[in-house]
Amino acid sequence: MRVLLRVLSPFLGLAVAGAGALVVGAVGWHWSGRRWPVPEWSWVDRPVLDPVALDWARRHLLPVRIGLIVPGLLVVFLGLRWAWRAVRPERHPDLLLEHDVVLTAKALAAAVKADAEQVSGVGGAKVSVVGTPALRLRLTLRQGADVRRVWRELDERVLSRARTALGVDVLPAVVRLDLAKRERQRVRRAGSPGRMAGWRSR
Amino acid sequence: MRGTLEIHPSVVRKVVAHAVRLVPGTRPGASVKVDGSGGDVAVAVKVALRYPAPVRTAAADVRRSVTEEVERITGYRVRSVAVTVSALRAETRPRVE
Numbered sequence: 001m002r003v004l005l006r007v008l009s010p011f012l013g014l015a016v017a018g019a020g021a022l023v024v025g026a027v028g029w030h031w032s033g034r035r036w037p038v039p040e041w042s043w044v045d046r047p048v049l050d051p052v053a054l055d056w057a058r059r060h061l062l063p064v065r066i067g068l069i070v071p072g073l074l075v076v077f078l079g080l081r082w083a084w085r086a087v088r089p090e091r092h093p094d095l096l097l098e099h100d101v102v103l104t105a106k107a108l109a110a111a112v113k114a115d116a117e118q119v120s121g122v123g124g125a126k127v128s129v130v131g132t133p134a135l136r137l138r139l140t141l142r143q144g145a146d147v148r149r150v151w152r153e154l155d156e157r158v159l160s161r162a163r164t165a166l167g168v169d170v171l172p173a174v175v176r177l178d179l180a181k182r183e184r185q186r187v188r189r190a191g192s193p194g195r196m197a198g199w200r201s202r
Numbered sequence: 203m204r205g206t207l208e209i210h211p212s213v214v215r216k217v218v219a220h221a222v223r224l225v226p227g228t229r230p231g232a233s234v235k236v237d238g239s240g241g242d243v244a245v246a247v248k249v250a251l252r253y254p255a256p257v258r259t260a261a262a263d264v265r266r267s268v269t270e271e272v273e274r275i276t277g278y279r280v281r282s283v284a285v286t287v288s289a290l291r292a293e294t295r296p297r298v299e
Contacts, residue, residue, distance in 0.1 A: 098258060101261040106288075108290065164254045165290060
């Protein structure tokens, strides 16, 4: 679902931007004095605002315009910023430990991943460096894994070793634990031994 | 007797690689780049270290070893040593279930 949203969000952003451009074009076209014919039943030519409010706005044209344009520009800025953050690839920064000493994000992530996959009950791990330093770990647990033990070993061994290597007391980490899908098993039925006689477990 | 002694950059690179290997905790296969001329060089090395040895300490050891060895063997002055740790390799241990 998250992947779907991530894929669709740029298209949604483009659709909203397109709708905004359409509105701007329509309003500009209208203000320029050129109008396109509209059917009799259409509400397009009728004022949306209450006539009293419209009169008040006409009498205070400059502040009303400023009051509409400034929030509009702010919304455009925030929308573009949001769209850029949604689309841009995630950064995995290398760590500058001191002047002229750099630890690559790839090296640290690979070392922590190798350690995490050694923890009993962990079937697989994905590790990313997401800060300087900060980690994100996604562990896939096997069926029947002892979650408390995994958690303890993760802190006492995996993250502890990373802290030692980095020479820091605190290493922020986001950990996500997923449970692996149950492995499909073929079950021998007690009543029909003959049919399963040739089947061999792998 | 008159003359000049020039040391080819590839020789300096080999000296640097040798100096890196002398440091405990480094893994073989360091990548070395040497810039500079006239007896004044800047060195950049990419190394693999043993995990979880403290990276700062190992990098300081690499820097000291490279500076000392290059100056001792070639007589060149080492202006700077940039260390990039491109891999951290742990001793493999049996998986406990």
